[in-house]
Amino acid sequence: MRVINVTLKNFRNYQEESFQPHQAINIITGSNAQGKTNLLESIYYTFRGRSFRAERDKDIIHWQNDTTTIRTGVLLNSRNVDIKWKIKENNKKLIINGIDTPRAELDHFGVVLFCPEDLYLVKGSPQERRKFLDNDVGSLNPGYSKTWRQYARVLTQRNTLLKEIRDKRTSQTQDMLEVWDEQLYRHGARVIYLRLQILKKLIPIARSIHHKITEGAEELQAKYLSSLALEPGLTEEQIYQIFFKTGQKMRPTEIQRCQTMLGPHRDDLSLSLNGIEARSFGSQGQQRTVTLSLKLSQLELWYREFGDYPILLLDDVLFELDHSRQSMLLDKINKVQTFITTSFTGGIENTIKGAGLLWQVNAGNLTAKEEL
Numbered sequence: 001m002r003v004i005n006v007t008l009k010n011f012r013n014y015q016e017e018s019f020q021p022h023q024a025i026n027i028i029t030g031s032n033a034q035g036k037t038n039l040l041e042s043i044y045y046t047f048r049g050r051s052f053r054a055e056r057d058k059d060i061i062h063w064q065n066d067t068t069t070i071r072t073g074v075l076l077n078s079r080n081v082d083i084k085w086k087i088k089e090n091n092k093k094l095i096i097n098g099i100d101t102p103r104a105e106l107d108h109f110g111v112v113l114f115c116p117e118d119l120y121l122v123k124g125s126p127q128e129r130r131k132f133l134d135n136d137v138g139s140l141n142p143g144y145s146k147t148w149r150q151y152a153r154v155l156t157q158r159n160t161l162l163k164e165i166r167d168k169r170t171s172q173t174q175d176m177l178e179v180w181d182e183q184l185y186r187h188g189a190r191v192i193y194l195r196l197q198i199l200k201k202l203i204p205i206a207r208s209i210h211h212k213i214t215e216g217a218e219e220l221q222a223k224y225l226s227s228l229a230l231e232p233g234l235t236e237e238q239i240y241q242i243f244f245k246t247g248q249k250m251r252p253t254e255i256q257r258c259q260t261m262l263g264p265h266r267d268d269l270s271l272s273l274n275g276i277e278a279r280s281f282g283s284q285g286q287q288r289t290v291t292l293s294l295k296l297s298q299l300e301l302w303y304r305e306f307g308d309y310p311i312l313l314l315d316d317v318l319f320e321l322d323h324s325r326q327s328m329l330l331d332k333i334n335k336v337q338t339f340i341t342t343s344f345t346g347g348i349e350n351t352i353k354g355a356g357l358l359w360q361v362n363a364g365n366l367t368a369k370e371e372l
């Protein structure tokens with residue numbers, strides 16, 4: 001998969017910009033606050049239909065305008081695809097090859113992002129790891145995002161109903177709750193099942209990459225921690241049955257607390273190095289390496305599943321890695337179209353000679369600086 005061209009109109013500080021990236025490595029350089037990350041954000045938005053850092057779509061629209069468009073030409077399985085997003089404050093439209101298209105069509109386009117905030121995946125709260133499960137792990141199964149959205153909708157509605165029942169503000173009885181429970185258990189079991197299926201393939205790849213990066217010094221262990229008591233190897237139906245039984249017992253407490261206490265929104269991923277929890281005991285460098293192994297394993301698994309590599313976006317992270325990790329990363333991505341932002345190239349131009357293009361961003365204007 002490859003981005004052939006990008007045209008931005010009123011996207012962040014880009015009023016009108018168009019460029020044809022290199023098929024391999026694109027290094028986007030420039031001083032602080034010029035628009036390097038904005039550029040990566042536009043590529044990420046193309047494939048995910050949302051930003052990785054803006055809470056609201058309004059924030060990505062140029063301040064003096066009310067609409068932004070991102071138009072991206074992509075080569076996917078030898079087919080040219082024209083993806084266009086037209087985004088207003090409260091309304092966005094996806095047009096693929098000139099036709100209005102549902103967002104789910106994008107599940108077939110792969111993008112992996114590695115940015116400084118990803119370090120929280122190891123050292124942050126369980127919520128950060130759930131973000132990883134939903135955005136990164138989930139993207140490896142077309143269909144996951146739809147299931148997750150269905151679950152999230154049911155969860156919100158159920159929590160509202162729990163509160164209304166507790167406050168006796170509703171004539172709806174617990175029968176109504178049963179309707180939501182059924183949907184919660186069904187969608188929730190599917191979310192957990194899909195997560196487990198993907199992790200079963202992803203974790204061994206991450207372990208092997210981590211072993212290689214650390215030259216055998218560290219063994220990475222990753223384990224899904226569920227709020228339900230789950231044995232390994234369960235079917236989706238078995239997970240549903242367990243969710244149903246445990247959920248029913250938990251109901252009185254849930255009404256009291258107005259909260260759904262069990263389900264994938266309460267789950268976590270445990271990450272350890274040589275048997276020691278990476279979150280509390282890993283050094284910054286070790287935590288960064290775990291994140292790197294997990295990101296690289298996504299590239300690899302995407303390739304195994306779909307026969308092609310996704311697009312890789314590295315936002316300000318390459319130069320935070322030590323020299324051997326940088327080399328390992330550059331070595332792994334030689335078949336992957338990559339966009340790297342940095343305000344300091346650190347001589348990388350010499351390492352990747354012949355395999356890319358150096359770009360310069362200045363106040364929302366992008367120019368190709370030199371062929372590497």
Ligand SMILES: Nc1ncnc2c1ncn2[C@@H]1O[C@H](COP(=O)(O)OP(=O)(O)OP(=O)(O)O)[C@@H](O)[C@H]1O
Pocket residue numbers: 011012013014030031032033034035036037038039058059060061062063064316341343
């Ligand atoms: N909606 C918007 N409209 C216009 N300009 C915006 C908008 N949102 C952000 N900007 C501008 O974009 C610039 C920041 O761009 P970006 O985050 O891409 O910087 P960067 O080049 O990656 O910087 P750094 O090296 O510091 O990370 C800032 O100057 C900011 O004022």
